[in-house]
Amino acid sequence: MQTIKYYFLLLLASLLLHMPNVRAQEANIKTQNQNIGQFIKIWGLVKYKSQKSITGKFNADRVFLTLIDSVTNANEKQFNQLMLRMIGDIDVSLPTKGHGYNSYQYLLKNVNYNWIKDKRYTVLLRQKLTALSNYVNLTGKHQYIPAVWHESDIPNEASYPTYTFNQEEVNLLTLAKAWNAVEYLFPYKYMMDRDWKKVLMEMVPVFREINNRTSYEKSVLMLAVAINDTHAVEFMESGNMKMTNVIFNVRYYPPFDYKAQAGGIVIKKFLNDSLATNSALKIGDEIIAINGIKVAQWLKERAVLLPASNNAVKYRELSTSDNNRGDTFAFSNIQGETLNMKVKRDKACLNLKLMMLDRQNKQITKLIENDIVQKRAKEKTIKGRENIGNDITLIRAGYLFDKDFPEDKDLAQLSAELKSKKAIIVDMRKYPQGPGFFSYYLPLLLGKEPFAFARYYAADLKNPGVFIHREGIENYMYVAKDGTKPMGTLYTGKIIILTNEETQSMGEWFTMMLSQLNNNTTIIGSQTAGADGDLKRLTLPGGYRFSFTGNGIFYPSGRETQRVGIIPDIYFKPSAKDLMGIEDAQLQRALKYIKEGK
Incomplete structure (x- = not known):
């Protein structure tokens, strides 16, 4: 009995001696994670805002991989020194922002540099970070931001195609790349459910624990979920994500x-x-x-x-x-x-x-x-355009291809045919396959003058993090620019647009336009995907693509489409009975509305 008591006391003493070491280790890991999070934010500010990075003189990946180990284990003084060295020479006397921004021309809701005021940073470091945040890029280009406003890949991001997912520094580089791309290039950051800076600190230990492809993909997927953006589901495509099963x-x-x-x-x-x-x-x-x-x-x-x-x-x-x-x-x-x-x-x-x-x-x-x-x-047998009886034309956006576009010699006849109809139903429940038909031919054929149906904001190269209004993009394309005139008077018959959760991005964009084509337009459906705006794609180590909405799309009034989607005039959700039937219940609802007006 005494022997058992002796061993128990010995074990208890060992545990008590070990506890301070455990607490010290936990405190050290917490400090390391804090250092990494701060480094990622400062590195991103240099990557997107410094003159040397803008002009291609800052290799962001190389700098990150060179510094990450030293940063992780640095004390406060060493951390500040490392950051000052990374930033290099910069004029700290640059004035605070005086760019004359206004709420219509610029989207400013994402801009918040309060983190620069952290008291752990020296006065000089805070001054340099503030100067960076104020820097205005007048070159018209950027090493890490695409010059084109529409759908595009983010340039100069290495793919590391042979990466084996077992190096902490490269896994943290993945986090730093994705987090900062969203920080500076995602217009809807302000609409996320969670604070993006808190997400960063939560994800640092997750990315540090990655040790194989499965945990790597799952960690990136967690980031994709956190931005509350349907476009991010592209990460899960079979050609990209490998470990879905x-x-x-x-x-x-x-x-x-x-x-x-x-x-x-x-x-x-x-x-x-x-x-x-x-x-x-x-x-x-x-x-x-x-x-x-x-x-x-x-x-x-x-x-x-x-x-x-x-x-x-x-x-x-x-x-x-x-x-x-x-x-x-x-x-x-x-x-x-x-x-x-x-x-x-x-x-x-x-x-x-x-x-x-x-x-x-x-x-x-x-x-x-x-x-x-x-x-x-x-699906290949489904027609892109067909008549229902003599007085209704049905256009299925997901089944109308470029080959189905009318030839110039047939435009007048087609215009007359469409305008003779009591109603035109446009089915936007599948992604449009022939965007030119909706951005050019249909408004032209229905006699619609160019008009602004939305506000379109793209990344401002002068000041990453800010998005600038691009006038003219919201007009349906080409008609005003190439001198072509809309055909005849405006169609005044019923236009019915069918929407549901499959109505996404370009489908939402064209639904916005068509819903304002005339005063006799009705949207029948349910909540859409809430992801309007062209994609931006970031290449990550391992050859992965990380996608998100790259442009801000708003109604002329300033109301968002992101997350909310296109709000229908008549809500329709198929019942269990509808789903088991052969007929398209939502189309039948549209036909009922055309016939009865309700």
Whole structure:
């Protein structure tokens, strides 16, 4: 007994002696992370605002990789010295900003340099950082910002294609690149749910712990989620992200197509008749709980790593609509083939079992692939433009291609034909494939004079972080510039635009324009993707692309489209019964409105 007591006391003494070391180690890690976060902010300010960087005399990656180890382990005095050395010579007597900015011409909501006032910085360092923040770039170009205002890659960002994801300094470089690109080039930073500087400090330890491709991709994905931008979902494309199956654990696949919604998962179609016959579930069933968990909570847990501007997009990504990779994220991270379902069928609630399909079975994989191929083949048969009866024309933006554009000799006839219609329905529920039709031909054919339908803001090369209004971009293109006149008088018939969560970016842009084409226009649909504006793409180590919205798009009144999306005049969301039907319920709703006016 005494021996046991002796060993217990010895163990307790050892633990007590060890505790101060643990606390000291934790304090040291905290200081290191703080140093890294501060360094990333200062390095980014030099990268985007200093004259030497603007003119190509600052190799941002090399400087970061050279300094990161010293910065991480520096005390306060050493940190300040390292930062002063990195900044180099700069005139600290530069005046504070006096650029005459106004709220219409410039978007200034993202500009906040209060972090420069940190008392841990010496007076001289604060003066230099303030001078950098005030610097005005008059060269008209920038080493790390694209000169073009439209969709573009961010220049001079190395890809490190052979990177193996096991070097802390390169992983932190990834964080520094992505964080600062958003800090200076993302117009909607002010609309994020979380403070971007707090996100940085939360992500520093995450990126320090990366040790393989999976943890690298997951960490970048966490950053993409934090910006609340649907365009960031591009990181998950199959040609970019490699470890989707591992990160989301999507081994099991449901035997049906489905639509995920806040209240439930609606079964739309089984993959084949045999699966339908052998399943206890039926088309039109609404799954309201899985393994005892309400669907709203179940989906919320599985949407944590899905980038999106709003919940409508979260549910879109959780569904199988437009599913070319076979992703079924609503059924990710499940542990076995059998799930207990609570199902709403008509007015009854049923408790049923669902047998999932195991993708490790080659026959199952082939079945899923065949289903996707069949869907693609069916889509190819859909017409981009067709008449419904004699008095309605339906234009499907996602199925109208350049080859379908009218020839000059046919314009007058087509204009007359469109204007003879009682109504024109424009379906924007799929990404436009022939943008020239909407930016040029349709307004021209309907007799619309050029008009400003939005405010368009692009990155200001003079002052990164600020976005400048580009006049003329908001006009539908070319008509005023090439001397072409709109054809005849303005069309005054009904224009109906169909929207939903698939209406994104260019689809939202053209919906904005068309909704203001005449005074007889109605949007019928639900919340859109909330990601208008051309993309910017940043290359990250490992050859990855990190994408985000690069331009600010607003209504003429200044109202945002980002995150909010295009607000419909008549809200329409298909019911479970609608989803199981053959007819397009939303199109039928538009036809009802044309006929009845309500």
